[in-house]
Amino acid sequence: MEGPSLHLAAEQLKPLVGQRVLDVSGITLLDKERMQGNTVLAVFAWGKHLVIQFDVFALRTHFLLFGTFEARIDHVRTTGDYERARTPKLELRFANGTLKLFNCSLAILEGRNVRRSYDFAIDILSRAWDTDRALATMKEHRDEQIADVLLDQTVFAGVGNIIKTEALWLQGIHPEQKVSELSTAQRKKLITGTRAFSKLFFRWRKADVLRKNLRIYGRKECPNCGGPVTKKETGKRKRTSHWCPRCQPR
């Protein structure tokens, strides 16, 4: 799950703020009983994290590759997911609804305001996003492939393989290009383009029309030139990249 999906989740779960946890269950090994009777003080997303703040601690969820959640608040189903029979890792019941978290990595963060421990300047979807900062951090990775740097959560928190792939295609940049081979203008355009695409991703995801709007990810032909798309694991991260060798020359 990429950043925009987490920001959407946080938006959907806002009605839980002020609600008290009436019941806790699930197969997590965390001390989940701590949440029993506790009130949700805030819900927010940072990068690929979803954070639910309680009084003196917070619950941090990372959905990794296979994670999903299901929420019904005021009888409204807030995800496109269907009812799942399997046991949630964690289930929280409130007076106004229920939240189920599946196949995710959970952690308890100590603190009354863990939001302060997150640096929102590197969250691709945050209002606090700092392009100059990203430009500067990028320089510290000049020998790495750009596809690897885009996935680096300490540089572009929230960017995942789809955003990476689409953003590179939109800018006509080959995923295996090294940062040092890109001009400053190219880097700037890539950064602002990645952020702009992330916002589109959010909008499409919300309207459940993401897949059909992806132009190169998972495609066989380049929508720009009609040529064949190359699909290959790239970089030290060995994540799949799709690119058009004609429109994204090395």
Place this chain on the structure above:
DNA sequence: ATTCATGTTGTGAT
């Protein structure tokens, strides 16, 4: 039936 995938962390070998 098999393979692949919107991801990260930890371990042990080199």
Place this chain on the structure above:
DNA sequence: TATCACAACATGAA
């Protein structure tokens, strides 16, 4: 010390 391959987690869609 750094880097790397690999494992582990765990499920749905094609």
